[in-house]
Amino acid sequence: MATHNSLIGSSAVTRELLEHLERVAATDAPVLVRGATGVGKELVAREIHRLSGREASGDFIAVNCSAIPNELLESELFGHEKGAFSGAVSSYQGRMRLADGGSLLLDEIGDMPADLQAKLLRVVQEGVVTPVGSGKEISVDVRIISATHKPLESLIETGQFREDLFFRLNVIPITVAPLRERPEEIIELFDHFRVVYALQGEAIKLNARSISLLQAYHWPGNVRELENFCRRLSALYPGETVNLYTLPPDFLPPKMVKLMGADSHGGSEVDMLGESNLHAVLFANASDDGDEDGLARVLGITAAESPASEQLAHESLKDRVSDFERQLIEKALADANSNISEAARLLGVKRTTLIEKMGRLNIARR
Structure with a gap:
C-alpha cells in the first residue's frame, strides 16, 4: 500500500482505509x-x-521519538532559547512551531520518555508550547498525528505510558493492515517499485513461479521489505526476467529460502499454476478493478497477448483463471518451440504438472 509519497492498493482493506481517511x-x-x-x-x-487542506496553511513535519536521544527530544519538539543548555548557541523553534498551521507526526510515540509525555499532554490540551530555557508560552495550531507499532495499552499497565495522554491522542484510531492480510496488493506494489527502481528505464520482470513465491511469502517486514527486495533485484538484474529460484540464497529473505526448499520437496503452497494463487494475484477483486495489467507487466506479457477486456468482463472467476493459465502455457510453449520439457522449465513447474494442465485446458501437444 505505501509507496514513497503516495498510497497504492486496490484491495477492499485499503479502499476502506482510504474512505476512512477522507472522513x-x-x-x-x-x-x-x-x-x-x-x-x-x-x-x-x-x-x-493532504486531505485535510492544511497543506495551504502549514507543513507536514515528522519526528521519530525513538531516533532522537531523550535529552534532546524536548528541545527538538518544543524548541529552545539561546544558551538554554550547553551547545545551544542559537535559539531553535522546534518541530511543534515548524508545523504551525500544518500537521505533526509523532512516530513511535510509545518510546517517548515519561517526563515529555506530560509536556505533550499540555500541548494537546492547551495548544501552547514552552521552549526549553523560556518561561513564555507560545500558541500553536497543529494537527497531532501519532503512530506506533507497540501496544500502548500494555505500556499503560506497566506505567510506561500515560493513560490520560493516550485518551487525548487516540481520539481517532486508525489501524493499517499488514501486507499478509492484503496479498492481492503484492503484485500491484511490486509492479510500482520495479518501475521506480528501473535502471536506464528498463524494469525487471519475474517468471510465473517467482510471482507465486511472492504471493506465498508472508512479508514480515511488510511493504518496506517488499520495496527493498525489489530495489535489490533491480540493481542486480536490471531489465532482466528474474527467476527467484536460481538466485543465491544471500539475495533472498531467509524465510523465503525456506519456503522455496519446501516447494522443491512438493510440500509448499507455491504453485503459480494453482487456482488459489492466481485468484490471490489477479482476481481477489474480480467484480471491481483487479490488477490484471500489473501482473501482465511483471510477467512481460504484451497487450497483444492479453485477453480482451470485453471478454474478461463477461467471464466467471474460474474461466478467467483458466484463461490466464492457458495464456501462460501457450506463451511458454511458443518460446520453447513446443518442447514440453523446456516450457516446463520456463514456467518453473514439473513436466508432469505441465502435461496435466495442458490436458485439463485442452492445449494440444504440437
Whole structure:
C-alpha cells in the first residue's frame, strides 16, 4: 500500500482505509495510527495532512521519538532559547512551531520518555508550547498525528505510558493492515517499485513461479521489505526476467529460502499454476478493478497477448483463471518451440504438472 509519497492498493482493506481517511481528515482531532513496522504509517499520516487542506496553511513535519536521544527530544519538539543548555548557541523553534498551521507526526510515540509525555499532554490540551530555557508560552495550531507499532495499552499497565495522554491522542484510531492480510496488493506494489527502481528505464520482470513465491511469502517486514527486495533485484538484474529460484540464497529473505526448499520437496503452497494463487494475484477483486495489467507487466506479457477486456468482463472467476493459465502455457510453449520439457522449465513447474494442465485446458501437444 505505501509507496514513497503516495498510497497504492486496490484491495477492499485499503479502499476502506482510504474512505476512512477522507472522513476524518477534515477535523482537527488527534489521530493515532497503529500498525506493524513497514506497513506505511507515515504515508497514512501524510495522506491525512493532504486531505485535510492544511497543506495551504502549514507543513507536514515528522519526528521519530525513538531516533532522537531523550535529552534532546524536548528541545527538538518544543524548541529552545539561546544558551538554554550547553551547545545551544542559537535559539531553535522546534518541530511543534515548524508545523504551525500544518500537521505533526509523532512516530513511535510509545518510546517517548515519561517526563515529555506530560509536556505533550499540555500541548494537546492547551495548544501552547514552552521552549526549553523560556518561561513564555507560545500558541500553536497543529494537527497531532501519532503512530506506533507497540501496544500502548500494555505500556499503560506497566506505567510506561500515560493513560490520560493516550485518551487525548487516540481520539481517532486508525489501524493499517499488514501486507499478509492484503496479498492481492503484492503484485500491484511490486509492479510500482520495479518501475521506480528501473535502471536506464528498463524494469525487471519475474517468471510465473517467482510471482507465486511472492504471493506465498508472508512479508514480515511488510511493504518496506517488499520495496527493498525489489530495489535489490533491480540493481542486480536490471531489465532482466528474474527467476527467484536460481538466485543465491544471500539475495533472498531467509524465510523465503525456506519456503522455496519446501516447494522443491512438493510440500509448499507455491504453485503459480494453482487456482488459489492466481485468484490471490489477479482476481481477489474480480467484480471491481483487479490488477490484471500489473501482473501482465511483471510477467512481460504484451497487450497483444492479453485477453480482451470485453471478454474478461463477461467471464466467471474460474474461466478467467483458466484463461490466464492457458495464456501462460501457450506463451511458454511458443518460446520453447513446443518442447514440453523446456516450457516446463520456463514456467518453473514439473513436466508432469505441465502435461496435466495442458490436458485439463485442452492445449494440444504440437
